[in-house]
Each structure stands twice: as structure tokens, then as C-alpha cells.
Amino acid sequence: MTWNVEEFVRAASVTVEGLATYVDESQLGLPPVLRRRPPRELADRLGLVRWIREGGMTPESYAEFLAVYLEEGTRLHHPAYLAHQVAAPDFPAALADFVHGAINNPMAIYELGASAATVEFEVLRWMLDKVGYGEAGGGVLTHGGSLANLTALLAARAAAVPQAWTDGVPGDLALLAPASTHYSLTRAAAILGLGERAVMPLDVDELGRVDVARLPEALDRVRRAGRRPMALVANACATGTGLYDDLRGIGEFCAANGVWFHVDGAHGASALLTPEYRHLLDGIELADSLIWDAHKMLRTSGLAAAVLTKRGADLDGAFRQQASYLFYGDQGFDLIGRAVECTKAELGLKIFLNLAWRGERGLGDYVARQYETAHRFWELARERPGFECPYEPQSNIVCFRYGTGDQARIRERLMEDGAFHLTSTEVGGVRHLRITVMAPATDEKTLEALLDRIGDLDRLAGE
Numbered sequence: 001m002t003w004n005v006e007e008f009v010r011a012a013s014v015t016v017e018g019l020a021t022y023v024d025e026s027q028l029g030l031p032p033v034l035r036r037r038p039p040r041e042l043a044d045r046l047g048l049v050r051w052i053r054e055g056g057m058t059p060e061s062y063a064e065f066l067a068v069y070l071e072e073g074t075r076l077h078h079p080a081y082l083a084h085q086v087a088a089p090d091f092p093a094a095l096a097d098f099v100h101g102a103i104n105n106p107m108a109i110y111e112l113g114a115s116a117a118t119v120e121f122e123v124l125r126w127m128l129d130k131v132g133y134g135e136a137g138g139g140v141l142t143h144g145g146s147l148a149n150l151t152a153l154l155a156a157r158a159a160a161v162p163q164a165w166t167d168g169v170p171g172d173l174a175l176l177a178p179a180s181t182h183y184s185l186t187r188a189a190a191i192l193g194l195g196e197r198a199v200m201p202l203d204v205d206e207l208g209r210v211d212v213a214r215l216p217e218a219l220d221r222v223r224r225a226g227r228r229p230m231a232l233v234a235n236a237c238a239t240g241t242g243l244y245d246d247l248r249g250i251g252e253f254c255a256a257n258g259v260w261f262h263v264d265g266a267h268g269a270s271a272l273l274t275p276e277y278r279h280l281l282d283g284i285e286l287a288d289s290l291i292w293d294a295h296k297m298l299r300t301s302g303l304a305a306a307v308l309t310k311r312g313a314d315l316d317g318a319f320r321q322q323a324s325y326l327f328y329g330d331q332g333f334d335l336i337g338r339a340v341e342c343t344k345a346e347l348g349l350k351i352f353l354n355l356a357w358r359g360e361r362g363l364g365d366y367v368a369r370q371y372e373t374a375h376r377f378w379e380l381a382r383e384r385p386g387f388e389c390p391y392e393p394q395s396n397i398v399c400f401r402y403g404t405g406d407q408a409r410i411r412e413r414l415m416e417d418g419a420f421h422l423t424s425t426e427v428g429g430v431r432h433l434r435i436t437v438m439a440p441a442t443d444e445k446t447l448e449a450l451l452d453r454i455g456d457l458d459r460l461a462g463e
């Protein structure tokens with residue numbers, strides 16, 4: 001049962017070679033960006049049932065398996081990958097995943113990974129500094145933005161109703177949020193015991209951005225309904241449109257009215273690293289809590305998200321727990337009291353290695369480049385007949401329509417042969433196509449090719 005170290009070295013080098021070819025071909029855009037063979041057929045192709053039943057994989061048979069596995073997946077490094085907000089990981093972060101896979105130091109308690117925990121502390125300190133919270137702030141890395149939002153709202157709940165942990169949640173709490181917030185926030189409200197109906201919509205403009213001038217009315221509505229505002233949420237940026245809320249305006253309103261201000265910066269907080277786009281996050285330091293995903297714009301694999309609070313004590317208040325086998329009184333270096341997870345992966349290492357390799361500047365340049373490429377797409381699309389863009393993009397997310405037909409059908413047609421992978425969403429109740437420029441390989445040529453292709457689909461449909 002011990003490792004055969006020689007076998008490991010052979011299997012690892014097969015993996016490195018396989019991945020090097022995979023990323024190289026993907027970046028060059030040679031194979032289709034995605035394939036979607038039905039699962040039964042794919043299971044056969046991968047020989048899954050036989051492998052599970054019989055075992056016996058060797059470095060050689062593993063190499064064959066891996067080649068098919070990679071071929072049948074979705075290529076996030078491909079220039080035509082323009083779909084979900086998932087990073088095309090940079091290789092230093094991939095190395096961290098590999099190290100974690102081998103050493104498995106679940107560092108939420110310090111004795112299970114002093115280096116991993118220390119790396120996380122320093123990464124968090126760096127993030128807190130970027131936000132402007134400094135030494136007084138607190139943070140923890142979690143497995144994803146959804147869990148991060150839940151954790152931040154737990155801290156908000158503890159601040160509003162400290163006894164909720166022991167006595168349950170009173171029925172009068174409210175969460176104020178624009179309808180454009182990510183679904184994980186309403187989900188968190190339901191998990192937290194507030195109930196989805198406790199999420200009261202803020203007034204927004206035609207693009208779903210919080211209307212700051214109408215915040216007093218919203219607060220009045222909440223109070224007239226006999227509810228207490230537990231927190232108010234803003235987007236930085238919104239998942240659907242990629243547009244940022246006015247954080248300073250909202251933050252000042254919350255501060256003046258004693259309302260906990262939570263910013264969902266899962267996607268857009270990485271713009272803190274770019275002098276060109278930092279202004280979009282002006283006022284972020286006013287937030288009582290913030291989330292920031294590294295597996296979106298800091299180029300790590302899923303999942304690695306930060307929950308940051310302006311006051312460290314607020315995050316400590318999120319959970320209260322006894323467990324004689326893990327909690328031993330004063331545990332100054334343990335993060336377990338701040339996270340939902342018990343066994344928590346070494347998430348800091350992925351962020352750290354990307355920083356160590358590329359520097360804060362390199363990561364910031366990546367964010368700026370992706371935002372600029374998206375802006376270029378908007379410029380190109382507007383010049384072409386038949387394309388309509390409802391707003392000027394602020395991030396690497398762009399929504400647009402082509403013609404008057406079924407936009408979802410256009411997306412399906414583009415994905416059918418793996419030429420392009422994009423998503424779609426509603427803006428102002430109308431379905432749009434949506435791109436997110438994630439891959440560093442996406443360039444102007446890719447964007448022109450996408451626009452050509454959409455026009456061609458229309459022509460073919462008309463013939």
C-alpha cells in the first residue's frame with residue numbers, strides 16, 4: 001500500500017507530458033473547444049466500468065486513459081473558450097494542486113500543515129491590504145464563492161443577532177440585494193434560516209445596477225414591513241452583465257444607516273490589481289465584508305475564494321462551536337473557527353505560487369488585458385450590422401444580441417461542432433448572448449471569427 005516511488009515518477013511525467021500537449025494545442029486553438037458526447041458513450045470510450053471493476057492501471061495504460069479524458073473535456077485555455085467565469089489556470093497554480101494532491105495538508109488546524117497555513121495567512125494579509133482593510137481586517141480562504149458568501153452572511157447574522165447561533169433565527173431579518181446578485185446569496189439566505197422571502201429587492205436601473213438615490217426608500221420599505229436589515233449586498237461585478245455597482249455611494253449609505261455592507265467581488269475584485277480599473281472598486285474599503293474568488297480572475301483552479309471582513313472579530317463571530325476532538329481552547333493559529341469546512345485544502349498555495357511567479361503586477365496585467373479584449377469585442381460588434389450591445393462593458397463580460405431570432409439557438413449552433421463556447425443570460429428580461437474573456441489566448445482574431453461565424457449561421461439558416 002505504500003507508494004512505488006518509481007511508478008509515481010513515471011506516471012507523473014506522463015501527466016506532465018499529457019498536460020503540456022493539451023495546453024499547447026488548446027492555446028493554439030487546434031482541437032474543438034469542447035465536446036459533449038453522451039455520458040454512456042463516453043463512459044465506454046474511457047473504459048470506466050472495466051477500470052472500476054478490475055483496476056490494474058499502469059503508467060502506460062494511464063497515459064492512454066488520460067489522452068482520451070483530456071480530449072473529451074472542455075478546454076479553458078482555448079481562445080474560443082468564452083463561456084463561464086472559470087479560470088484558464090496558470091501553471092504555478094497547477095503545481096500547487098499537484099503538491100496538495102500528494103501531501104494533503106488540510107491546514108485549517110495549524111498542526112495539519114504549518115507551511116500551508118502560513119502561506120494562507122500571508123496571502124490573506126496581502127488581500128486585506130489590497131482592499132484597504134489592513135491589520136484590523138480578518139480573512140479566510142474557502143472552497144468557492146458560494147461558501148464565501150454564506151460565510152460572510154453568517155458573520156453579518158452574528159453581528160445583527162448574536163444569539164441566532166444558539167436560539168435560531170428571528171423571523172424579522174431582511175437581506176437587501178439587487179435581483180442581479182448571484183444566486184448563491186439567496187441560497188445562503190435560505191441556508192441561514194432567513195428564508196428566501198427575507199431577500200428584499202433593491203431598486204435598480206435598466207441594467208440591474210443598484211439605484212443609490214432610491215436606497216432610503218428601500219430601507220423604509222424594509223422597516224415598514226417590520227423587518228430588520230441584516231445586510232445589504234452590492235455586486236462587483238454582477239455575474240450576468242459584468243457591471244459594477246457604485247460601491248462608494250452604497251457604502252456611505254450603509255455606514256450612515258448602520259447597515260452591514262457586503263460586496264460580492266467574486267469575479268471583479270481582482271481589478272484591485274490594475275491601476276487602469278481600480279477605480280471600479282472605489283469605496284470597497286467601506287464594505288463590512290467582501291468575497292474575492294481566485295479561481296476566476298487570479299488564474300487558479302477551482303476552488304479558492306477569500307472571505308474578508310473589515311474587522312477580524314466579525315469573522316471570528318460567524319461560528320461558535322465545541323468539539324473536544326478539535327477545539328482545544330486557545331488555538332491562535334487555527335483557521336477552523338472561521339470556515340464552514342473542517343478538512344480544508346491548501347488553497348493559499350495556488351494563489352501564492354501565481355503571485356510568486358507572475359507578481360502582483362503580472363496578475364494585474366492579465367486582468368487589464370482581459371477587460372480590454374472584452375471592450376474590443378464590444379467595439380467590433382457594434383460596427384457590424386445585426387449586432388446589438390445593450391451597454392458598454394466594464395469588465396471581461398459582454399452581453400449582446402444578434403438579429404431578432406432565438407439567441408439560445410445561436411449559442412447551441414456555435415457549440416455543436418465545438419467552434420465556440422459561450423453562454424447566454426437575460427438583460428432587462430430579454431435573452432442575450434454573453435461572452436466572458438477568460439483565456440489569455442483569446443485575441444482580436446478570435447473575436448472577429450466569432451462575429452463572422454454568427455453572421456454565417458444566420459445566412460445558412462436563411463438559405
Ligand SMILES: Cc1ncc(COP(=O)(O)O)c(C=O)c1O
Binds near residue numbers: 085293
Ligand atoms: C458574483 C459571483 N458570486 C458568487 C459566485 C459563486 O462562486 P463559486 O462558483 O465559486 O461558488 C459567482 C460564480 O460565478 C459569481 O459570479
